[in-house]
Amino acid sequence: METPVAPTSAGVAVVVVLGFDGSDLLTVLAPSREATTTGLWRFPEGSIDGHTHATEAAYAALEQLGAPKPPHLEPLSSTESPGSNPADHVVSLGHLGLMTLLPQIGPRSYVQPNAAGAYTSGQNPRWRWQPVDSVPLLAKNHARVLEYVRTWIRTQLPYSKRCLELLPNRFTWGQLQRAHETVLGCELEKRNFRKRFQHTDLIRPRNEVYIAGAHRPAQLFEPAPASPS
Amino acid sequence: METPVAPTSAGVAVVVVLGFDGSDLLTVLAPSREATTTGLWRFPEGSIDGHTHATEAAYAALEQLGAPKPPHLEPLSSTESPGSNPADHVVSLGHLGLMTLLPQIGPRSYVQPNAAGAYTSGQNPRWRWQPVDSVPLLAKNHARVLEYVRTWIRTQLPYSKRCLELLPNRFTWGQLQRAHETVLGCELEKRNFRKRFQHTDLIRPRNEVYIAGAHRPAQLFEPAPASPS
DNA sequence: GCAAAAGTGTTCAGATTACACCCATGG
DNA sequence: CCATGGGTGTAATCTGAACACTTTTGC
Known part of the structure; x- marks a missing residue:
């Protein structure tokens, strides 16, 4: 391709948005519009x-795309489109964003647990939520981007400050634990999990409880301020 | 700068080469030739x-540059020149290479420990070795690249297969430990270090010893093959 | 024999795991 | 009263850290 007037792109930004709905991790996918990859999906x-x-x-x-925008984007390690020739060589810069799909909880709220489904953006959607454990075939190098993200969340996210981004501003131990179980892909022991997470000093209790059905009310927590005074 | 004919670069590759001489980690630096950054140094x-x-x-x-080329280069996380405007925005892709500055050891060898110094490439050198703990002011965003590398080697390198790249093909427990102490920036307890490293199964003994002065001869080791059959 | 690095096991503390029962609520 | 998730402490195990002495060599 000889297009001396149009400058080569300085790079492409790829975004992986992960949302947690209380039981699954979902990611934003868009249908690929390019001729060579019709039928495939891609990250924005x-x-x-x-x-x-x-x-x-x-x-x-x-x-x-009209897709949801998480409050923070984390730069990922860069990846290159492999096998491309020098002329159309593209450097892609990955980003990872986390957000919650759970409803915000107010004081004295009696919110029902969030029902899954209805996460798309219309009939012929320009994007959709897709469980990360069942993503379809992805275009370009996006499969390896996803693989990278999978390892990242398993190794970097648990017991970190950023895992709170998967939850509403106020949350319960149960929600926090389910987020971790989803991210880690295994079940956790309730007392051990709480003990370990308490060491991080990342959350602090509020004087509110959350009533979600025929159960004992759950203490609500919020993210702790950045640095204790 | 308006140069519509010359395409914008697809990116810049930045290389951090780290060499281990038995007591220090050194990195390859080149003098910056650009007008705005004279007197500064940079990575190749x-x-x-x-x-x-x-x-x-x-x-x-x-x-x-005529600089030494390590056998493997590891892609690093990408960084961007911060504060640059869209017109001359540059995406830089970092690479990290490890190599040894210790002499190769043959069977029955009586090699003296390597003396430091004389690591530059001439009078007005196009590059030089510089201890990573005393790098001069760096041009562009290279200081933050170095910071990233520092964290990488401290957290990713120890007890990994790649740390063997800092050593010759045959090495002693002492050399391996000094490499780790240099990388980690702290002293290690001999027995604990060996015990822990043995669990990795990354090295295997050779039937040779290394005599380096008025000391008891040291068992030589080599990297273990990739996957045991 | 003396200096210097090589080599080797055991003990202790802290962290991680496993485990069982009572509580509060809505229906 | 029962089903459901919330809430709590203790004992066993494993992991990482600390620690002292003997060996071999060149001089």
Whole structure:
């Protein structure tokens, strides 16, 4: 391809958005529009040209799709499209965003647990939520991006500050534990989990409880402030 | 800068080469030639244009400097030049290479411990070895690349297969331990270190010893083959 | 024999795991 | 009263850290 006037892209920003609905991790996928990859899906992506930061470009890609935008994006390790020739070589910069699909909980609320489903954006959607454990065939190198993300969340997320991004501002031990069980892909022992998480000092109790059915009310927690005074 | 004919670079490959001389970690630095950053130093780097992979570009950058080329290059997390405007926005792809500056050891050898110094490449060198603990002011975002590398080696390198790249093909427990102490920046207890490293099954003994002065001869080891049959 | 690095096992503390019972609520 | 998830402490096990002495060599 000889297109000397159009500058080569400085790179492509790829965004992986993960949402937690209380029992599953879901990711935002968009149908691939390119001729060579019809029928495949992909993560939202956009050129970095015209943006000062790849993170900006990543948010713009979500904006254009009408997809949800998580409050924070974490830069991932870079990946390259393998096997591409020098002419159309593309550097892709990955980003990871976490968000919750659980309803925000207010004081004295009697919110029902969130029902799954209805996560798409219409009939012929430009994006949809897809459980990370059952993603369809992905275009380009996005499968390996997903693989990277899978390892990242398993190894970096648990017991970290960022795992709280999967939950509402106020949450219960049960929700926190289910988030961890989903991320880790295994069951956890209730007392051990709480003991271990308490050591992190990442959460603090509120003087509120959450009543979600015919059960004993659950203490609500919130993320602890950044640095204790 | 308006240069519509010359395509924007698809990215820049930055290479951090770390060498271990038996007591220090050294890195390859080149003097910055750009007008705005004279007097500063930088890591070797080169445009990715014309290469199919960033790793190729990284090796080419070393080649052009006449700098040593480590046998393997590990892609690092990508970084961006912060604060750059969209027009000259550059995506840089980092690479990390490890190599040994210790002499290769043959059977029945009586090699003296390697003396430090004389690591540069001439009078007005195009590159030089510099202890990672005393790097001068670096150009562009290379300081943060170095910071990333520092964390990487402290957290990823110890007790891994890759740490053997800092040593010759045959090495002693003492050398392996000193490599770890240098990387970790702290002293290690001899027996605990050996016990822990043996669990990795990364090394195997050879029927040779190494005599390095008025000391008891040391058993030589070599990296274990990839997968045991 | 003396200096210097090599080599080797055991003990202790802290962390992780496993495990069983009572509580509060809605229906 | 019963089903359901919330809530709590203790004993056993495993892992990582600390620690002292003997061996071999060159000088």
